[in-house]
Amino acid sequence: MSEVAQTYPPGQHPDMPPPAGQRGLMLWLRTNLFSSWVNTLMTVVAVYLLYKIVPPILDWAVLDAVMNAANRNECREIAQGACWAFIKDRFSILVYGFYPSDERWRVNMAFILLCLALVPVLFDNVPFRKPGMIFSAAYPFIAGWLLLGGLGLTPVGTDEFGGMMLNTVVGVTGIAFSLPLGILLALGRQSHLPIVKSCSVCFIEFIRGVPLITLLFVASTMLNYFLPPGTTFDLLLRVLIMVTLFASGYIAEVVRGGLQAIPKGQYEAADSMGLKYWQSMRLIVLPQALKISIPGIVNTFIGLFKDTTLVLIIGLLDVLGIGKSSLADAQWNGLSNEIYVSIAIFFFIACFGMSRYSIYLENKLDKGYKR
Amino acid sequence: MNTTTADHDMEGRSALSKLWSNREARSVILQILTMAALIGFFAFILTNAVANLAAVGKTFSYDFLSTPASYDINQSLIDYTSRDTHFRAGVVGLLNTLLVAICGIILATVLGFILGVLRLSPNFLLNRISYCFIEFTRNVPVLLHILLIHGILVHSLPHPRVASTDYNIADLFFLSNRGVFAPKPIMEPLFWATIIAFVVGIAFTVWFRRYAKGVQDATGKIYPVFWISAAAIIAFPALVYIVTGAPINWDVPEFQRFNFKGGMVLLPEFMALWLALSLYTAAFIGEIVRAGIMSVSHGQWEAAGALGIKRGRILNLVIIPQALRVIIPPLTSQYLNLTKNSSLAIAIGYMDVVATIGGISLMQTGKEMETMILVIAIYLVISLMISAFMNWYNKRIKLVER
Numbered sequence: 209m210s211e212v213a214q215t216y217p218p219g220q221h222p223d224m225p226p227p228a229g230q231r232g233l234m235l236w237l238r239t240n241l242f243s244s245w246v247n248t249l250m251t252v253v254a255v256y257l258l259y260k261i262v263p264p265i266l267d268w269a270v271l272d273a274v275m276n277a278a279n280r281n282e283c284r285e286i287a288q289g290a291c292w293a294f295i296k297d298r299f300s301i302l303v304y305g306f307y308p309s310d311e312r313w314r315v316n317m318a319f320i321l322l323c324l325a326l327v328p329v330l331f332d333n334v335p336f337r338k339p340g341m342i343f344s345a346a347y348p349f350i351a352g353w354l355l356l357g358g359l360g361l362t363p364v365g366t367d368e369f370g371g372m373m374l375n376t377v378v379g380v381t382g383i384a385f386s387l388p389l390g391i392l393l394a395l396g397r398q399s400h401l402p403i404v405k406s407c408s409v410c411f412i413e414f415i416r417g418v419p420l421i422t423l424l425f426v427a428s429t430m431l432n433y434f435l436p437p438g439t440t441f442d443l444l445l446r447v448l449i450m451v452t453l454f455a456s457g458y459i460a461e462v463v464r465g466g467l468q469a470i471p472k473g474q475y476e477a478a479d480s481m482g483l484k485y486w487q488s489m490r491l492i493v494l495p496q497a498l499k500i501s502i503p504g505i506v507n508t509f510i511g512l513f514k515d516t517t518l519v520l521i522i523g524l525l526d527v528l529g530i531g532k533s534s535l536a537d538a539q540w541n542g543l544s545n546e547i548y549v550s551i552a553i554f555f556f557i558a559c560f561g562m563s564r565y566s567i568y569l570e571n572k573l574d575k576g577y578k579r
Numbered sequence: 580m581n582t583t584t585a586d587h588d589m590e591g592r593s594a595l596s597k598l599w600s601n602r603e604a605r606s607v608i609l610q611i612l613t614m615a616a617l618i619g620f621f622a623f624i625l626t627n628a629v630a631n632l633a634a635v636g637k638t639f640s641y642d643f644l645s646t647p648a649s650y651d652i653n654q655s656l657i658d659y660t661s662r663d664t665h666f667r668a669g670v671v672g673l674l675n676t677l678l679v680a681i682c683g684i685i686l687a688t689v690l691g692f693i694l695g696v697l698r699l700s701p702n703f704l705l706n707r708i709s710y711c712f713i714e715f716t717r718n719v720p721v722l723l724h725i726l727l728i729h730g731i732l733v734h735s736l737p738h739p740r741v742a743s744t745d746y747n748i749a750d751l752f753f754l755s756n757r758g759v760f761a762p763k764p765i766m767e768p769l770f771w772a773t774i775i776a777f778v779v780g781i782a783f784t785v786w787f788r789r790y791a792k793g794v795q796d797a798t799g800k801i802y803p804v805f806w807i808s809a810a811a812i813i814a815f816p817a818l819v820y821i822v823t824g825a826p827i828n829w830d831v832p833e834f835q836r837f838n839f840k841g842g843m844v845l846l847p848e849f850m851a852l853w854l855a856l857s858l859y860t861a862a863f864i865g866e867i868v869r870a871g872i873m874s875v876s877h878g879q880w881e882a883a884g885a886l887g888i889k890r891g892r893i894l895n896l897v898i899i900p901q902a903l904r905v906i907i908p909p910l911t912s913q914y915l916n917l918t919k920n921s922s923l924a925i926a927i928g929y930m931d932v933v934a935t936i937g938g939i940s941l942m943q944t945g946k947e948m949e950t951m952i953l954v955i956a957i958y959l960v961i962s963l964m965i966s967a968f969m970n971w972y973n974k975r976i977k978l979v980e981r
Contacts, residue, residue, distance in 0.1 A: 240703035241703055250704075251704055257708065258708070403614055407613065417959045419958060421923060422937065430948055434627050435627055435631075437627065514721070515720070518923070521926055528723060542734055544730030556719055560714060
């Protein structure tokens with residue numbers, strides 16, 4: 209039985225599918241895993257690594273894990289894996305710290321409002337952006353009122369702040385107040401006035417030259433000496449001031465990069481329009497410079513948010529501080545992996561999300577220059 | 580009409596506002612005001628500090644540095660007992676900071692370059708593994724890394740008794756919850772010959788590289804620089820070492836009743852800090868290396884190939900020099916970050932400069948101001964030194980344009 213070959217006029221033959229090895233899964237495997245003998249060797253090594261790493265982690269975190277138990281010994285009786293019951297037991301304190309449980313709706317409220325306030329700042333194609341920006345600018349004060357109380361709400365002391373809420377408070381306050389300060393410092397560094405310039409340079413280099421932890425020590429041990437005798441003020445406030453100053457040094461360098469990327473013609477054009485210094489900065493230079501430096505600012509914020517864990521060293525109970533101190537609990541002691549891994553997941557989600565946003569922004573800004 | 584109003588306005592202005600509209604005068608006034616504000620601020624905090632110190636009966640002096648520290652330090656590179664002075668304790672702390680910083684920089688660089696290259700590998704699996712590792716590592720606070728690794732080392736590794744039989748490598752290295760025990764080299768006098776040979780090898784290599792470059796520039800002849808350098812730096816000292824009769828003795832740790840005796844120990848605190856700082860920084864370095872390699876355009880490969888240069892030489896002569904120009908500046912700032920992050924040692928009790936001078940010495944003497952100023956000054960000096968080096972290096976490798 210023979211097939212009759214169909215004939216086509218020259219050039220009219222329909223496209224044939226690629227050969228079996230050159231399409232679909234096979235092609236993908238060939239180009240990505242087995243393109244040469246080196247590549248094949250690397251694939252073998254990678255598979256071996258995955259085989260060594262993934263199953264034990266999976267066993268520990270999921271298959272042998274215990275979700276419900278009253279204490280550590282009970283956990284160990286059930287299975288040898290992770291004892292997530294510990295995290296379940298401690299969850300609310302890890303999130304809210306020692307915030308009075310009747311008032312926790314205020315923390316939730318502040319968090320929801322934070323998300324709302326971020327929307328007009330982060331995305332420029334949302335409706336009602338102008339009024340939204342006014343709300344965002346007012347947000348730090350609204351949040352302060354919600355969290356601290358007063359004016360009709362029960363006052364809550366800052367020593368009751370803790371957990372993830374404290375990390376968020378320190379991080380958001382730090383970025384909100386360090387941004388204007390950092391812009392001023394960056395302008396100061398670019399200034400033609402020698403004294404203003406050298407002051408800015410000294411401040412920025414000092415801040416960037418010392419570890420945050422020494423500044424926090426200064427805040428906790430030494431700052432009271434520099435204030436008029438008899439004044440004391442809140443440790444959290446001192447920490448916030450230091451974190452703000454610290455972040456502003458880094459923001460200043462990011463913004464300076466943006467300012468330097470603006471072509472000189474823009475400055476000259478602003479001058480030739482007869483604009484005064486602040487007018488030309490506000491209307492011409494800064495909008496362009498800040499637009500370029502947003503990814504850098506987001507990266508600074510990621511760094512700052514991770515650095516908020518350092519407050520545990522001077523005795524504030526942030527999420528890591530609470531995690532560390534709950535290891536001393538006689539019922540649950542020694543479960544350090546469980547607690548640290550959970551906190552790591554929290555930070556990973558927050559920081560990875562922010563870095564994705566920064567990448568999205570970079571792509572969007574890139575498009576602006578491609579015509 | 581308009582001009583007359585303008586003239587009228589000019590006459591109506593006071594002398595001060597005329598001064599203000601003069602650019603130079605304005606800049607002088609602004610600077611004087613800044614200066615005055617600055618001096619006022621410092622005068623304010625200094626008078627406050629003097630008044631506050633007097634009120635609690637403290638004086639500002641560094642005399643405490645010469646008094647006995649009377650606390651122990653569990654890891655010390657130089658001889659130290661609790662009878663030594665606070666100054667010596669501070670030096671021990673500083674050396675510990677530098678030790679962990681240098682070890683961390685070396686490991687982080689090696690790991691970071693591996694990660695960066697893997698990230699660009701055509702192999703899908705390795706590429707993804709290194710991507711996941713980088714993202715998981717750098718999006719978690721470094722302090723959390725330190726605490727997590729410390730926790731794993733202390734809670735998961737066994738007691739020395741178990742370690743002496745089960746957790747050893749060739750009966751030389753022992754992994755226990757009191758640290759990693761390893762053989763300690765004890766040098767005999769003749770070992771100096773090997774060290775001298777090593778130094779001579781390096782000096783020869785530096786000279787030879789210059790010479791070879793000169794010859795290549797003049798005649799185009801290429802020497803096997805890499806192999807000759809390797810021979811001078813590694814083979815020559817090794818030869819001297821063998822000829823002088825292998826003058827190193829190894830003090831191998833042995834388990835005795837409660838703990839290991841002899842050898843040298845890497846404390847869990849040191850291990851945790853070292854590994855955590857290295858892994859964290861390596862993730863950032865990996866991204867920097869990737870960006871650096873990607874910044875060299877593909878045309879460079881093709882252009883060099885069109886000139887008939889071999890692949891290895893293209894990498895050495897064309898790609899790496901251009902990638903390094905992009906890689907070096909952020910790399911140095913990562914080194915700086917690692918050094919500054921080593922101050923988190925205090926969270927797990929590694930005795931670095933913050934934990935000695937800024938920690939226990941501060942508590943014992945009550946000299947907050949003096950100790951903190953000292954610690955800050957030390958970090959500033961380290962940072963300024965690294966950035967001075969970075970600026971010098973940047974200037975050296977800067978693209979020379981017409």
